[in-house]
Amino acid sequence: MEQENNVFNNNNTSNSSSTTNNNNKNKKKNPLDPEEFRNHGHKLIDFIADYYSNITNYPVRSQAQPGELRRLLPVQAPISPEPIDSILHDINSFILPGLTHWLSPFHFAYFPSSASTAAFLGDLLCSGLNVIPFTWLSSPSATELESIVMDWLAKALALPSSFLFSSGTGGGVLQGTTCEAILCTMLAAREKTLILTGHHRAFDLVVYSSDQAHSSFQKAAKIAGILPSNFRSLSTSSSTFFSFSPSLLRQTISEDLSSGLIPFFICATVGTTSSTAVDPIKELSLIAAEFNLWLHVDSAYAGSAAICPEFRHYFDGVDGASSLSLNAHKWLLTNLDCCCLWVKDQAALTSALSTDPEFLKNDASDSKDKNVVDYKDWQVALSRRFRAMKLWFVLRSHGISGIQSVIRGHVEMAMKFEGMVADDRRFEVVVPRTFAMVCFRLLAPEGWPEEVNELNRRLLEGLNKSGRVCMSHAVVGGVYVIRFAIGATLTEQHHVDLAWRMVRRHADDLLGNVAGEEEEEELKENGYYNCG
């Protein structure tokens, strides 16, 4: 029986079938027949490559009406199989025109969806291999690659060594999204606290963030059963560029302690969604240490920028945090979904999230070998995809220098855009730019009858309805701002330039300025008119 370990034949499934079973020839193809897979796979690759080539032909923000697709598609699934060409035809005719095209170089809304060929290839392998690394044993190299790649990335971001597996106590895991990452760390902190205080005190647990924290934090707290009345969303102001106030935090914690409540979790943000504000991690971490609270750093968007030494200072003090997360699918060239979470205390996480059902018991898990990580105990779900593959592809295909160059390119374009806004007296940059997102607005001319927030709302809606650019908005300190976020991979300087011309032209139209028409002529002469 020893040979079994090493000797496997070279026949593929269809070869061995034909050798041993001649009547297989006429039977139905296996749904995973390798040659059909190959043919159809090539077809799809070409389909997507063509889509990228022609992506500017589509309105960026979908112009579909609610219910439009439902009216176009049959009311039930087909009984018989349909050929791939029919499906691709329908995708071209019905689906693509109804998408909002996040990969369009004219997509500047939300935080753009980072993507690259490298990540796509890794995602394709993840889907194709279709392994499920919930325990180490259920796919060892998939699990180990995740641990390795999380260490690689932590080093590339100059995170403290306490977040690495090599520390013996810390480590990283790939989640789907930030909400899951925050939820998991909050559960870890909840468990630690409840063990200290007794489960009957769950009712008294309090969490803290600034009022600029992402809504995912509030959602995670709600899911974890934190009472709405124990959710502290602390005020920020324009004078500190909407960053978390340590003094207000300290004061609020002290008040809660005096009331007999149990503070246990702080969420700080580096790069808030509304205005990319940066919370003072160092000072917050000192408060966390003083009161023995869990400090999570949500750097969903801006975390990737730490790969450039010139942005690393925004993370100073992170060695005092308990955990940190960032979305590689936001700004690290990685296709959705890929949220990187590091924790200092693996045991806190797994103590809150582990299950130990009989059907998954195995010697490797029982061995307590440090290399045997059962990632099912680091996340909400049991099953999980082999997400490490795409991050590994990105890190290797681009190298650290390549990723730095992409991030710097985005920041440079944003600087130029900021400059163009500042040079036009009709506009203002509302909050100083920190990364690759500019918050600006149109100023209401003297005597303008309309509220300035409404003017900007109309400006944005006009731009988005045009289908030629897509941006989104925020309200900071009562001010409605248009968020111009650069990060879609295909975006280059000429797209940004055109977007700014569009903004000016729409402003002209709104304000009744005839200069708009001259601008239009200029755009045409430059060959830009048609969204090229």
Next chain:
Amino acid sequence: MEQENNVFNNNNTSNSSSTTNNNNKNKKKNPLDPEEFRNHGHKLIDFIADYYSNITNYPVRSQAQPGELRRLLPVQAPISPEPIDSILHDINSFILPGLTHWLSPFHFAYFPSSASTAAFLGDLLCSGLNVIPFTWLSSPSATELESIVMDWLAKALALPSSFLFSSGTGGGVLQGTTCEAILCTMLAAREKTLILTGHHRAFDLVVYSSDQAHSSFQKAAKIAGILPSNFRSLSTSSSTFFSFSPSLLRQTISEDLSSGLIPFFICATVGTTSSTAVDPIKELSLIAAEFNLWLHVDSAYAGSAAICPEFRHYFDGVDGASSLSLNAHKWLLTNLDCCCLWVKDQAALTSALSTDPEFLKNDASDSKDKNVVDYKDWQVALSRRFRAMKLWFVLRSHGISGIQSVIRGHVEMAMKFEGMVADDRRFEVVVPRTFAMVCFRLLAPEGWPEEVNELNRRLLEGLNKSGRVCMSHAVVGGVYVIRFAIGATLTEQHHVDLAWRMVRRHADDLLGNVAGEEEEEELKENGYYNCG
């Protein structure tokens, strides 16, 4: 400006660049350059097709040692970009040999990971388009396709119309995994109950399942803050094939009510993980109605079988359930991850899970149009993948008849395997087979010195260590059983036949039966020896 809505040019990005910017020629390639994407994409498709052709060359269950990959890979990410061929070389050399190959036709462990070319193509499009349909507006046709496809599948499974969007109150959503689906429905039920009873009663909430429910249920309850002491895992017995006892449930609920507790959630299972037991949905739903509790039906594995009319009766009474989930990635030819969840009461779900941050506000969401579904409010996370694409591909490429035929094929193979086990007096089928999974064990010969559970544990470990087949185990009613689950897409009858020969041969070896060697000769003669 009217033209903007309709006129988009046909130039692709690179064309327009070359027209307007001649100095672009020598610059660095965009990380999403369409032609590089095309070339590398084709290479990866061939790589995966070759993998499927040669998948039986690998040991099914990885034979890697803990830490093996870490010793092989560099300790940090490269500074400079590396070529794709180096990465593929390393995948071949280091990653593939260390995987447990879920798509191997000899993978019979856990519940196999369903996959098909059709789903892969949809997944590939999902990754390639990389849109984020968190709100309807953020990608309308992606959201609508999900609603449509969930209605399609609900009809194909003959689910009650109250689960469809057309009911006006129900509907379906794609989650990643069952744990998320159970968590979301539990949160919906928790919210409803706490509104009725006041948030200060959270401490008293009680959930119910049989002791055969998946560990995900316990994990979801823990996450949702249900006290461990309020988690009821009710005993089952072999006399009812390990199904949930309605009378025990009724009695327990009554006792809890008498104690002043608040019963609110029942999780029933159709097709349990250990033995594919089927809980009596009809009777459980009557109890749920009587006490006004939320009844969730977890049919992660067996739900897909409802597409065959002959299996639909296992779901009788589901019209009395509040929600139902199944994993299309388990048995509906869909690559990971794809969990289908339907609820009767959309509003209960969204009331528990909705957030309304300013930056996502839009006219469509405010319109209350029934076609405008903001799926962010149906799940834990904000961001989400375009999972509907792969399910749509599967339903169209195979049609309902094609999927039925695959499921029936698996069940037939399982029946044959069950027959082979029954025909060998040294073995027994421990629990009658219901779907495509057989629970069997080796009986200890008279006078055998070892405990029978230990004998089977050794038998299973020997089989898995051989690398030629992979199975897993469960313990039901104190009996250690080997689970032989058919469902890997490439599995055909000859793989099952060979697996059974392997089981017999390993049993021979264990029991010291020389017949094992004759069997080995027979295997060789049939060309089967080397895992063909």
